[in-house]
Amino acid sequence: MSWKTAAEPILTRMPVVARPxxxxxxxxxLAWTAGTLLLYFFLSNVYLFGANQGSDVFGQFRSILAGGQGTLLHLGIGPIVTASIVLQLLSGANLLGLDTSDPRDQILYQGLQKLLVVLMIFLTGLPxxxxxxxxxxxxQVAQALGVPxxxxxxxxxxxxxxxxxxxLFMDEIISKWGVGSGVGLFIVAGVSQKLVGGLVAVPGLAGQQNGILTFWVKIILGDIPLGAPLSMTWIQSLLFGGGSLLPLFTTLLIFAIVVYAESVRVEIPLSHSRVKGGRGRFPVKLIYASVMPMIFVRAIQSNIQFIGRILSSQLGETMPMWLGEYNSxxxxxxxxxxxxxxxxxxxxxxxWAGGVGGHEPWQIMLRVSIDLAIMLIGGAIFSIFWVETADMGPEATANQILGSGMQIPGFRQNPQVVEKVLERYIPQVAVLxxxxxxxxxxxxxxxxxxxxxxxxxxxxxxxxxxxxxxEIAEEQLMEMHPMMRQLFN
Known part of the structure; x- marks a missing residue:
């Protein structure tokens, strides 16, 4: 008896959000999306009953995890991302034996994903x-309730x-009834909160420091002296202090580069095999695998740090120094x-600016080099992995092109031929x-x-x-021209 037959009674009974x-x-x-986002903001500000606010070890990953320290959404999307990585690895190695084009296997796949998320909630939440x-x-809460x-x-x-x-179900609601992906929107919501706070934060409010706009308003009003112009204090205050010119420049530069990179593409000409004059292009974008591989890489790094913190708390002083040393x-x-x-x-x-914990320059540069190597190599590997497992590889794309009635001019209408043409572009662009x-x-x-x-x-x-x-532009196009729904499926 296969594992699918044994697990089917459980996986098919997993709670699911009905499709429209x-x-x-x-x-x-838009209403479903806005309502779910409001619920997300509400839950991310409901603090846990009975818990003290411990140190946020995952603060550096908090925006990616889309959660709030010490709130109901403390775990964020971490279990969903980790479960997706495990499931993609199993699918990529063809260990599951599931055909996602088969409706029965689709139900099993979705049920297995939910089961893995629940398992990850326990594996992450209990420690x-x-x-x-x-x-x-x-x-004090235990004493007040009279319980251990x-x-x-x-x-x-x-x-x-x-x-x-x-x-998990909020993500499913947006995916089926809303616009975009729930996981993506939650990340955007959490990051947007920080960006707005960094611009207009008011000092003294919830322990915040000056936001950039607040800082410049105070400079104009003469409340904050910068010192002598072009002095070291003046430069540091504007670049790294409350002025934050360098972070502002970096943020704008990243926005510009990503938007430009999204528009850079290799366009493969297509023609319709049955409609004379029907032509089109298949775009292979520079960021072909989007930025999903970065979520995988950072999620793995956050799990590594999570394991390190657990080992430190359990082993204490007996933990080997070469493995890790933690402060109070x-x-x-x-x-x-x-x-x-x-x-x-x-x-x-x-x-040279201090504040690096007394580490030697070679130690700092080694850490920078390792971080850079992890992101470069990990980004390239996970891009290929994501492309192959998300049906974006040459073989799957060739079948999609031919299935839509299109073909590449000058080449035989054969899946293997079209696949070889796509192999010239997709893997290289995904790695780059x-x-x-x-x-x-x-x-x-x-x-x-x-x-x-x-x-x-x-x-x-x-x-x-x-x-x-x-996607919003596509939705509006389909609203104006209902016949376009068949084209976009």
Whole structure:
């Protein structure tokens, strides 16, 4: 008996958001999307009952995980991303034996994905609550309720588990009833909050510092002296201080580069095999695999740091020094886990400006080199991996082109022939695009961005927003011309 036969009774009974049985109007899609985003913002500001605010070890990955420290959405999209990586690896190695073109196997695939997400919620949430000090329980709450401290910990876990399941179904609602992808929109929402905060934050409000606009208003009013013009203090205040000219320049530059890269493409001419004069083009974009590979790379790095923190809390002083050394705040300061921890801010590598924890220049540059190598190599590998498993590779694309009735002029209408033509472009462009996105992510982190947003988060936000704009334009086109729905399927 195959595993599909044994698991089918469970996987087919997994809760699922029903698909619409007819076309959903654009306004209704916007309403579903806006309502789900409002629910996301609400849940990300509901703090866990019974939990103290521990150190946010995942602060550097928080924008990518689209969650809130100590809130119902503490886990964010982490379990969804991790489950997707595992499932894509199994599918890519053809270990599941599922044909996603078969409706029965589609149901099994979706059920298996949900089951893996629930499993990841337990594997991630339990260590966060019961080990590592990520979410320490409040002893006063246990005393007030008259229960042992471990009961409060289980209550905390139940809350973040419910939040993890809610964000799973919120993602499914947007994917089926809304516009875009839920995971992508949650990332954009979290990053947008930080960007707006970095621009207009008011000092003294929730421990915030001056935003860029607030800082410049105070300069104009004479409330903040900058010192002598062109002095070192004056330059540092404008570039790295409240003025944040360098992060502002970096943010705008990343926006411009990603938008430009999205428009760079190799266009393969197509002609219709049965309609005379019917022509088109198949675009192979520079960022062909989008920025999804960066989510995978950063998710793996966050899981590595998560394991390091757990080992540190469990082994204590018996933990080997070469493996990792942590300070009282739970931040890694030396060892293997330090070198594989990505650079997040300019202060973490500018040793001449101080604030690098007493590390030698060679140690800092080694960490920068490792981070750069991980992002370049990981971006290229995961781009190829994503292209092949998401049916964007040469073989799948060739079948899609021929299935739509199109062909490449001058070549036989044969899948193998079209596949060979596409192999000249798709793999090379995917590798180049993945490496480029990885390089941009590291440079953005090193130079700093508005609101301290990580480079990967900023890249994700720009790319997702650009694709959302294209999807909205497509939806409006279909609303004006209903016959276009058949073309876009």
């Amino acid at each position: 049985d007819k076309h959903v109007s654009f306004r209704r899609k 966060m609550v019961f080990a590592g000090g990520f979410l320490p329980a409040n002893p 401290l471990v009961a409060v910990k289980w209550l905390i876990f139940a809350q973040i588990a419910v939040g993890g399941v809610l964000i 705040n739970g931040q890694v300061i030396d060892g293997l886990f330090y070198y594989v921890n990505p650079i997040q801010t300019p202060s973490q590598w500018m040793w 695009g993945g490496a480029l996105v990885g390089l941009l992510a590291v440079l953005a982190n090193m130079l700093g961005t508005i609101g301290g947003v990580s480079g990967t988060s900023l890249l994700l936000t720009v790319s997702i927003t650009y694709k959302l704009y294209e």
